[in-house]
Amino acid sequence: MIRIIIAEDHQALIDGIKLVLEFEADIQVIGEANDGEALVELVRLKQPDVVITDIRMPKCDGISATKIIKSEFPHIQVVGFSMFDQAQAMEQMKLAGASGYIMKNSSLFKVVEAIRTVAQKKLFFDTNIISDRNTSSHEEILLSKREIEIVRLIGEGKTSSEISEILFIEKSTVDTHRKNILKKLNIHGKTDLMRFAVERKYDFN
Structure with missing residues (x-):
């Protein structure tokens, strides 16, 4: 058994x-x-x-x-x-x-x-998951250190208010970073950003 x-x-x-x-x-x-x-x-x-x-x-x-x-x-x-x-x-x-x-x-x-x-x-x-260990990713280059921190926290389900408390910055600053992240990655809206953050969470640890 x-x-x-x-x-x-x-x-x-x-x-x-x-x-x-x-x-x-x-x-x-x-x-x-x-x-x-x-x-x-x-x-x-x-x-x-x-x-x-x-x-x-x-x-x-x-x-x-x-x-x-x-x-x-x-x-x-x-x-x-x-x-x-x-x-x-x-x-x-x-x-x-x-x-x-x-x-x-x-x-x-x-x-x-x-x-x-x-x-x-x-x-x-699962054989359907293709290893990308050797492929280069451009997101880490595009995003600043602070933006990567914010993406990681979004991937953990944190709200802008919670992120502002964790990083000791204003909520308006977090919102500005979120807009910049969307623009840099060419993705649209909170849903797409959350999906990206969740999918890439472990790349940013």
């Missing part, structure tokens, strides 16, 4: 995975968590065979949680779970010790396959 814990801040997604896994005789969900801190504590308590974790969660992200889990329990296999096909995030999960990485839009059959594969101490990384 493969004992697993699922960590994801959207409960509906956890429920969907659990529903499918109920029909798998060799897999048992023994716990679930909605943030990274709760995941680490649950792993310490129940010590599963496999952990499936979102890479973006409140309190402690999946990459940081994976580092903690693998340092304390090297035998536990971790699979990263992401909505973005971002090679950099996948590389970060590999470095943290994850044995697998799959997309949230993958079929649930692929989720099951990933669980069984890593449980056998094998690797399972």
